[in-house]
Amino acid sequence: MDLGVGPEPIEVTSMDLIFGSRKVEGSLTGPPATSDATLRFSVLSGVPAMIETVPLEQAAAAYRMLPDAGSGLANHIK
Incomplete structure (x- = not known):
């Protein structure tokens, strides 16, 4: 099932996930x-x-250098 994003939190129990194979x-x-x-x-x-690729210690600085880093639209950081 696909869900969209909403403003309210959702509640999912571990039992729902494990026993429902979800x-x-x-x-x-x-x-x-x-x-x-x-x-x-x-x-x-x-x-x-x-x-x-940057060392973990420099991750915050590298993230700030990404386009739109503050908007949540920045690309992937692994």
């Missing part, structure tokens, strides 16, 4: 199929990935 998953970019389509488009279009 999972809770979230993504700001949409379902995995959307990410897959985006990656395929960038390969077909010749758009290169821009990846920069």
